[in-house]
Amino acid sequence: MESFWQEVKSLLKTLLCFVIALMLIPLLLLSFLCAHFGNELSNYVLSIKYPNLTISKSKKIRTLIDTPKNAGVFHFLLQVEGNCDFERIKMSYAQYLTDVRDKTGMLRFPKLRQKLVPCWGHYAWVNDSSGFNINNHVLLSTHKYRGRPVTESNIQDYVSELATKYIPSDLPQWQVIVIPNSDNTQPYYILIKLHHLIIAEEEDLHVSEMLLLQDTHKKTLMTMSDGLSQSSNQQLSHFVRKPEHISRLISHIMHLVICRWQKFIYEFESLETPDGASSSIQIRNLSQLASLVVIILVNVILGYIRSRSMLKKLKKRSISYRNEVGRFQTIRMLLNRELEQKNLTWSVARTAIYNSLQPTNLAKVWTRFLWRLNLNHVLLLPYHIYCEFLAFGDVLIKGQTSYTSTYCARLHLYVPLLLYAQLEFFKILWELFQAPRNIYEVLFEQPTQELNILHKKSYAGRKIVSFGRSLNGAQLRTRNQGKFSDDLRESDFSLTCLAGAVHDYFDTFSEDTKVPNFLNTTCRTIDKGYFTDRSGDKSENIGGVVFLQLPLRKPDANHVKELHHIVERIRKQQIMIYLASIGQTKFSLLTSLFPHVITKIFINFFSYNFPITITEIYGATDEFQSAWGQKVQDVLLFRPPQSKTCLSLNLHRFGDKYRLAVMADTHLAPDHTIITRSFDLYMETITV
Numbered sequence: 001m002e003s004f005w006q007e008v009k010s011l012l013k014t015l016l017c018f019v020i021a022l023m024l025i026p027l028l029l030l031s032f033l034c035a036h037f038g039n040e041l042s043n044y045v046l047s048i049k050y051p052n053l054t055i056s057k058s059k060k061i062r063t064l065i066d067t068p069k070n071a072g073v074f075h076f077l078l079q080v081e082g083n084c085d086f087e088r089i090k091m092s093y094a095q096y097l098t099d100v101r102d103k104t105g106m107l108r109f110p111k112l113r114q115k116l117v118p119c120w121g122h123y124a125w126v127n128d129s130s131g132f133n134i135n136n137h138v139l140l141s142t143h144k145y146r147g148r149p150v151t152e153s154n155i156q157d158y159v160s161e162l163a164t165k166y167i168p169s170d171l172p173q174w175q176v177i178v179i180p181n182s183d184n185t186q187p188y189y190i191l192i193k194l195h196h197l198i199i200a201e202e203e204d205l206h207v208s209e210m211l212l213l214q215d216t217h218k219k220t221l222m223t224m225s226d227g228l229s230q231s232s233n234q235q236l237s238h239f240v241r242k243p244e245h246i247s248r249l250i251s252h253i254m255h256l257v258i259c260r261w262q263k264f265i266y267e268f269e270s271l272e273t274p275d276g277a278s279s280s281i282q283i284r285n286l287s288q289l290a291s292l293v294v295i296i297l298v299n300v301i302l303g304y305i306r307s308r309s310m311l312k313k314l315k316k317r318s319i320s321y322r323n324e325v326g327r328f329q330t331i332r333m334l335l336n337r338e339l340e341q342k343n344l345t346w347s348v349a350r351t352a353i354y355n356s357l358q359p360t361n362l363a364k365v366w367t368r369f370l371w372r373l374n375l376n377h378v379l380l381l382p383y384h385i386y387c388e389f390l391a392f393g394d395v396l397i398k399g400q401t402s403y404t405s406t407y408c409a410r411l412h413l414y415v416p417l418l419l420y421a422q423l424e425f426f427k428i429l430w431e432l433f434q435a436p437r438n439i440y441e442v443l444f445e446q447p448t449q450e451l452n453i454l455h456k457k458s459y460a461g462r463k464i465v466s467f468g469r470s471l472n473g474a475q476l477r478t479r480n481q482g483k484f485s486d487d488l489r490e491s492d493f494s495l496t497c498l499a500g501a502v503h504d505y506f507d508t509f510s511e512d513t514k515v516p517n518f519l520n521t522t523c524r525t526i527d528k529g530y531f532t533d534r535s536g537d538k539s540e541n542i543g544g545v546v547f548l549q550l551p552l553r554k555p556d557a558n559h560v561k562e563l564h565h566i567v568e569r570i571r572k573q574q575i576m577i578y579l580a581s582i583g584q585t586k587f588s589l590l591t592s593l594f595p596h597v598i599t600k601i602f603i604n605f606f607s608y609n610f611p612i613t614i615t616e617i618y619g620a621t622d623e624f625q626s627a628w629g630q631k632v633q634d635v636l637l638f639r640p641p642q643s644k645t646c647l648s649l650n651l652h653r654f655g656d657k658y659r660l661a662v663m664a665d666t667h668l669a670p671d672h673t674i675i676t677r678s679f680d681l682y683m684e685t686i687t688v
Contacts, residue, residue: 014437021436028593035595046119053117053124058200059588064596065603065643068118068169070461072196075163075638075663076211077189077467078624081631084180084188090138092212092628093176098134106317111202116173116195121596123197129172136168138176149182155189156673160464162191163638164666174198174210187633199538203313208532212627213635215532243428245420252417268292283348285365286356296338303334435576442547442574447609450516453509454611459646459665465638466662468676471683473656483688488557492564493688494658498614498651499563500555500686501660501678508671518549520610522645524581528619528654531635539586544578546570547610557688607643615639615650622655638663649675658683 043055056063062072100108107113113129143150145158158179167175173195181188194210208214268291283289307330311323325333339345355361376384384406391408394401401409476493477484484490506515525543533541548570551562583589591599617637624632634654638661641648646668650661660679664672 014434017436017440018433031595032593035592038595042120042122046122046124050119050124052127053119054114054127055119056123056125056197056201058123058197059591060196060200061584061591061599061603062196062642063123063200064591064600065607066123066196067461070459070642071166071173072640072642073167073173073463074194074196074640075463075465076192076194076207077159077465077636077638077661078192078211078213078626078632079187079189079634079636080626081187081633083184084178085628086140086178086180088628089176089178089190090134092626093138094134096212096627097209098132098137102317104314106314108317109202109205110317111198112172112174112205114172115170116197117169125201132172136171137174139178141177141179143180143182150179150189151182151186155179156466159189159191160466163193163465163663164462166462167193167195172198201316203316206534206538207530208534211531211635213531213632214534214625214627215528215621216623216625243421243424245417246424249414249417249421252413264291265295268295283344283352284355285352285361289349289352292342292344296335296342296344299338300331300334303338304331307334431575438573438575439577442577443606446549447520447547448516448518448549450518451513452506452516452519452611453513454646455608456513457646457665457667459644459667462666463638463640463663464666464669464672466664466673466676467636468660468680470634471658471680473653473658476658476683480687488560488564488688492560492567493555493686494651494653494683495567496555496560496563497679497682497686498649498660499550499552499559500682501675502550502612502649503552503554504678505671505674506552508674515552517552519552519612521548521550521612521614522546522610523548523614523616525616525618526637528617528621530617531637532624537586539582542585543582544585545581546574546578548614550612550614555682555686560688603643607645611645612647612649613639613641613645615648617650617652617654619654622657634659636661641665647672 039057039059043057046055047053066072097109098112102108110129111125113132115126115129117124117126141162145154145161148154150158162177167173173193175193177191177193179189179191192211194207199205199207199210268288283292314323356365387403388406388408391401391403391406391412394403395408395412401412403409473490477490480493484493502519503515506513506519522545524545527541527543530541549566551559551566553559580590584591594602615637622634624635626632634657636652636659637650639648639650640663646665648663650663652659652661660676662672662675
């Protein structure tokens with residue numbers, strides 16, 4: 001009986017939070033309108049006051065909290081196999097990035113040549129890029145560090161020292177530093193520094209293009225099962241199961257529409273003759289005329305969308321670009337071009353209508369219609385029934401049938417799909433109903449209030465880095481043979497080792513501040529495609545954010561199980577938080593709802609309570625290829641902590657290799673290296 005009343009109280013709390021959320025919707029809408037028009041007004045005023053600048057319109061969270069002293073500069077470290085040819089690397093960056101132009105002759109990535117300056121609380125791009133020199137950005141460092149050759153023993157200190165140095169403010173905010181090898185048998189390194197606004201505001205620029213990387217095992221074909229059979233070893237990646245049946249239903253419908261449209265085009269559109277000359281189909285009746293009009297309208301709409309999209313890109317690439325053609329003129333030009341290509345005129349339309357209304361043609365049309373009706377529904381009825389029985393037998397015995405045009409095959413395909421899609425839809429509605437309560441509990445009730453040493457430190461804004469060795473996952477499984485399963489995953493073990501490493505870091509300050517039992521962290525995932533894909537949505541490979549209370553103690557079997565239960569609770573409770581953060585990453589949804597001042601207050605509050613961010617970077621293979629032809633042995637990402645977040649832990653798993661990369665504020669030095677050393681030690685020695 002007590003459990004029943006607990007369920008009732010829980011339901012009432014959920015209902016109360018949902019009602020409050022509904023009541024806040026008008027306020028959020030008003031806040032969105034005020035924020036939107038306020039931002040547009042400030043951008044307009046600044047653009048008038050400073051005509052030589054292009055005001056940044058980015059609404060990313062990093063843009064709001066970015067300052068020149070604590071800039072959101074991402075660091076990438078490439079470990080490249082072979083001899084270091086600096087001139088070839090510099091030529092590749094000029095050829096593929098800084099000098100590349102589009103079909104109109106304009107620079108494809110102009111912001112790589114433009115300076116980034118603060119302007120009344122905003123960032124702005126300097127339009128004049130005449131002073132750009134690639135020699136200021138692609139730099140050759142020395143092969144010695146403090147008098148000793150650069151090797152694996154001192155590369156961390158060398159890279160960390162390079163990371164502490166700001167990119168000069170009078171230069172575009174990106175830099176490539178090549179660290180040559182003193183021994184040809186050893187790899188050399190490339191450190192890339194990249195301001196987040198360059199990627200955010202250059203629509204066509206992907207991270208992979210800045211790194212000049214590609215995947216040597218890139219998939220060429222995709223199947224419908226892709227993304228549904230992901231390995232369960234990833235601790236937080238894919239933790240929100242995509243609506244599988246709704247996606248399949250939409251895919252089937254889209255495939256059906258595309259096939260019907262292609263068939264429609266094949267029957268009524270102009271065809272290419274073998275000699276390449278275009279021979280238009282003669283429009284003789286009203287049916288052909290209507291079909292051609294539909295095709296023309298669709299082509300005009302698609303052409304208009306493409307032209308507006310291209311115009312938008314050209315305006316972003318060059319502030320001086322002016323388009324003399326208006327919207328209606330564009331539509332008229334596209335329409336005239338389609339009419340000319342299809343040879344459709346008023347006289348042709350009148351002739352088609354006149355021919356269709358002639359009594360002889362009307363009789364032919366009705367005769368043909370009645371004949372087909374009788375043929376399909378009377379004469380061929382026994383054959384159709386026979387096919388239905390065959391299809392029904394195949395479905396019963398084999399579970400599938402090759403008679404795809406039968407009603408039985410269609411019912412077998414769409415009835416289960418519709419049923420499961422409806423169940424998923426109702427589940428989504430239930431998650432939306434629970435979302436306000438879950439968000440409130442995750443952000444305000446569940447976070448621990450324990451103080452830790454990170455709350456007591458002040459921060460400079462400069463960054464230092466540390467990274468561990470490449471660890472073999474096969475050896476880890478051999479040492480724990482038979483221990484990993486759905487109840488105790490390998491990914492849970494790696495996260496436990498990371499928690500143990502953070503515990504060791506806090507333990508060094510235990511005399512000043514007690515080691516907390518739990519630590520509030522934010523977690524997100526990044527797919528390997530982030531480093532290799534050069535097409536599609538740039539944010540497609542970036543997962544959502546979840547909030548994890550990390551238990552801190554020495555790793556053991558019980559610790560692994562506890563973390564497993566925490567992750568499973570996150571999968572159930574933080575679905576809407578995960579999806580909302582993806583919406584923020586793709587469309588800046590959350591930061592568009594509130595004025596920037598209020599948003600900054602929220603960010604500072606949560607970054608103080610969640611001082612550590614964990615990023616899981618994963619990929620099925622560990623092979624990369626550079627644009628200049630050399631094999632890249634390893635890639636490390638250092639995501640910069642900003643605002644009051646001071647420690648960024650980046651756990652890489654490419655193929656069967658683990659590697660931890662840490663970026664921290666300089667005031668955490670030199671103890672931040674304890675985290676990487678302890679993580680390597682636990683991963684190589686702990687058994688469960």
